[in-house]
Amino acid sequence: MTKPKILISDKMDPRAAEVFRERGCEVDVITGKTPEELAAMIGAYDGLAIRSSTKVTKAILDAATNLKVIGRAGIGVDNVDIPYASAKGVIVMNTPFGNSITTAEHAIAMMFALARQIPEANAQTQEGLWPKNGFMGVELTGKTLGLIGAGNIGSIVADRALGLKMKVVAYDPFLSAERAVELGIEKADLDTLLGKADFITLHTPLTEQTRNILSRENLAKAKKGVRIINCARGGLIDEAALKDALDSGHVAGAALDVFVEEPAKASPLFGTPNFICTPHLGASTDEAQVNVAIQVAEQLSDYLVNGGITNALNVPSLSAEEAPKLKPYMALAEKLGRLVGQLEGDAITSVAIETEGAAAQLNQKPIVAAVLAGLMRVYSDTVNMVNAPFLAKERGLDVREVRHDREGVYATLLRITVTTADGSRSVAGTIFGKGEPRLVEIHGIKVEADLDGDMLFVVNVDAPGFIGRLGSALGQADVNIGTFHLGRRDAGGEAVLLLSVDGAVPEPVLWSICQLDGVKKVKALRF
Numbered sequence: 001m002t003k004p005k006i007l008i009s010d011k012m013d014p015r016a017a018e019v020f021r022e023r024g025c026e027v028d029v030i031t032g033k034t035p036e037e038l039a040a041m042i043g044a045y046d047g048l049a050i051r052s053s054t055k056v057t058k059a060i061l062d063a064a065t066n067l068k069v070i071g072r073a074g075i076g077v078d079n080v081d082i083p084y085a086s087a088k089g090v091i092v093m094n095t096p097f098g099n100s101i102t103t104a105e106h107a108i109a110m111m112f113a114l115a116r117q118i119p120e121a122n123a124q125t126q127e128g129l130w131p132k133n134g135f136m137g138v139e140l141t142g143k144t145l146g147l148i149g150a151g152n153i154g155s156i157v158a159d160r161a162l163g164l165k166m167k168v169v170a171y172d173p174f175l176s177a178e179r180a181v182e183l184g185i186e187k188a189d190l191d192t193l194l195g196k197a198d199f200i201t202l203h204t205p206l207t208e209q210t211r212n213i214l215s216r217e218n219l220a221k222a223k224k225g226v227r228i229i230n231c232a233r234g235g236l237i238d239e240a241a242l243k244d245a246l247d248s249g250h251v252a253g254a255a256l257d258v259f260v261e262e263p264a265k266a267s268p269l270f271g272t273p274n275f276i277c278t279p280h281l282g283a284s285t286d287e288a289q290v291n292v293a294i295q296v297a298e299q300l301s302d303y304l305v306n307g308g309i310t311n312a313l314n315v316p317s318l319s320a321e322e323a324p325k326l327k328p329y330m331a332l333a334e335k336l337g338r339l340v341g342q343l344e345g346d347a348i349t350s351v352a353i354e355t356e357g358a359a360a361q362l363n364q365k366p367i368v369a370a371v372l373a374g375l376m377r378v379y380s381d382t383v384n385m386v387n388a389p390f391l392a393k394e395r396g397l398d399v400r401e402v403r404h405d406r407e408g409v410y411a412t413l414l415r416i417t418v419t420t421a422d423g424s425r426s427v428a429g430t431i432f433g434k435g436e437p438r439l440v441e442i443h444g445i446k447v448e449a450d451l452d453g454d455m456l457f458v459v460n461v462d463a464p465g466f467i468g469r470l471g472s473a474l475g476q477a478d479v480n481i482g483t484f485h486l487g488r489r490d491a492g493g494e495a496v497l498l499l500s501v502d503g504a505v506p507e508p509v510l511w512s513i514c515q516l517d518g519v520k521k522v523k524a525l526r527f
C-alpha cells in the first residue's frame with residue numbers, strides 16, 4: 001500500500017512530522033510559499049496540515065486533486081473555504097481544545113497589562129524616565145468582566161476571572177442557563193453586558209452574526225471607562241470606532257491580539273494611548289503548539305490510514321474503533337446506493353435508509369453518507385461521503401433515516417427505498433461471513449448477488465425458455481456471463497435477473513435484449 005502524503009505548509013512544532021512518520025505517512029514540511037507556489041505543489045498530497053497562515057482558497061482546492069483532508073493545528077478555520085472543501089469532498093478538521101488554556105491565559109495577561117498599563121510603563125522605564133506618577137492602574141478584584149462568547153476559551157477565562165474575584169457576565173446565545181450556573185457566571189443579553197462590564201473580552205468565532213459585534217453603536221452603549229480585550233478574531237470590533245472611542249476616553253484601554261487585516265503592519269490604532277497589541281500570539285506557547293501539532297498529526301493520519309474521523313467540521317465523526325466495524329456497511333451502503341442510483345437515475349426525489357438488527361446499532365451518519373455517495377455517483381464522478389450530503393441537499397433530495405432494532409430474516413440488513421414520480425422501489429443487502437456486502441433483495445424480490453464490476457439487470461415476465469433466449473443473445477454478441485442471479489415475485493409473474501458480465505454490454509446488445517418477448521426493463525450496471 002502506498003503511504004499517504006502529507007504537506008505541512010505552516011510553521012508547526014516538529015512533533016507533527018514525527019507523528020505523521022510514526023503512523024505510516026510520508027511528510028514534507030514546506031512553509032512560506034505563495035498561493036501560486038502552493039497551488040503548483042498541492043496536487044501531490046493526500047493531507048494538508050496548516051495553522052492560520054495558509055489560506056486554503058477555491059484556487060488551492062481546485063489544484064488539490066488528491067487532497068482528502070485538511071487539518072488545522074489550532075481552532076479557527078476562517079482561513080479555509082469550508083463550503084468549497086465540502087463540495088470537493090475534502091474533510092476539514094481542527095484541534096478544538098489544544099490551545100484553549102494558552103489563549104485564555106493570553107486574554108487574562110492582556111487584561112492585567114491594560115489594568116496596569118504594563119507595556120507603556122515598561123517602555124518608559126527602560127527609556128530611563130522612571131515614570132512613577134504616570135501610571136495609575138485599576139484593580140481587577142470586584143470588577144465586572146463581560147464575556148462575549150462563553151465556549152471553550154470563554155469558559156476558561158471565566159474560571160480564571162472568578163479566581164481573581166471578578167464578577168462575570170456572559171453574552172452567548174448558545175449558553176444554557178444550567179451551564180451558566182455551573183460556570184458561576186451571569187447570563188445576560190448584549191445590552192445588559194455592555195451596561196455592566198468594566199472589562200469586555202471577546203471569545204466568539206467571526207461569523208455574519210459576530211462581525212462588528214462591538215460596532216460604533218455598541219461601543220457607545222458600553223460603560224464609560226471600559227477596557228476591551230480581543231484574543232479571538234479580527235473583525236469582531238469596528239477598529240475605526242475603537243480608535244475614536246479610545247481618543248475620546250469613552251474606552252479607557254484596548255488590547256488586541258487579532259486584527260481585521262493580518263499581518264497588521266499598519267493600523268490607525270498603532271500609537272494610540274492605552275492601546276496595546278500582540279501579533280496573533282494567543283496560541284503561541286510551547287505547550288499549546290506541541291498539543292495542536294500532535295493532535296493534528298494524529299487526526300490526519302488516523303483518517304488517511306484507518307478511516308477514523310475526529311473533530312471534523314464538515315462530516316460526522318467516526319472513531320478509530322468504529323471505523324473497522326462500519327467499513328463493510330459503508331461498502332454495502334455505497335453499492336446499494338449505486339444500484340438504486342443507476343436503476344432510477346435522476347428521477348429520485350426522496351430516499352429512505354433503513355437499518356435492521358446489528359446495522360441499526362451502528363453510527364448511522366456514515367452509512368447515510370455512503371448511500372448518498374453511491375446514489376449520486378450517477379451525477380458526478382467526484383462525489384464522495386464528504387460532499388454527498390451537501391450535494392443531496394443542493395438537489396433538494398429528501399433523505400430519511402429509520403432504525404429497526406428488531407432482527408428480521410437477516411441478523412443485519414440495510415434497505416434503501418427511493419421514490420420517483422412512478423412510485424417507490426427498494427433494494428436491500430446484508431453482510432455475510434467476514435464482512436462481505438451482499439445484495440439480498442431488489443424491488444421486493446429475493447435475489448442474492450455480489451454487486452461487482454459490470455452487471456446486467458433485466459426485468460421480465462417469468463416464462464419458460466426466457467433464460468435460454470437471453471443467454472443466446474449475449475453469446476451471439478460475444479458477452480461472457482460470469483455469474484447469474486435470478487428471482488421472481490411468483491410463478492409467471494415479474495422476475496428479475498442480475499448477471500455479472502466480463503465487460504460493459506454494448507448499447508446495440510442492450511437494445512436487442514429489450515426486444516426479447518416479456519422483457520420490461522434492461523439496464524447495464526457498473527460497480
Ligand SMILES: NC(=O)c1ccc[n+]([C@@H]2O[C@H](COP(=O)([O-])OP(=O)(O)OC[C@H]3O[C@@H](n4cnc5c(N)ncnc54)[C@H](O)[C@@H]3O)[C@@H](O)[C@H]2O)c1
Binds near residue numbers: 103154203206282
Ligand atoms: N488569538 C488566538 O491565537 C486564538 C487562539 C485560539 C482560538 N482563537 C479564537 O478564539 C475564538 C473562540 O474559540 P473557542 O475555542 O472558545 O470557540 P468555541 O466554539 O468553543 O466558543 C465560541 C463561543 O462563541 C459563541 N457564539 C457564537 N456566536 C455568537 C454570537 N453571535 N454572540 C455571542 N456568542 C456567540 C458560541 O456559542 C460558543 O460558545 C475563535 O474565534 C477562535 O478562532 C484565537
Ligand SMILES: O=C(O)[C@H](O)COP(=O)(O)O
Binds near residue numbers: 051053074075283
Ligand atoms: O484559531 C487559533 O487556533 C488561533 O488563531 C491560533 O492561530 P495560529 O495557529 O496561527 O497561531
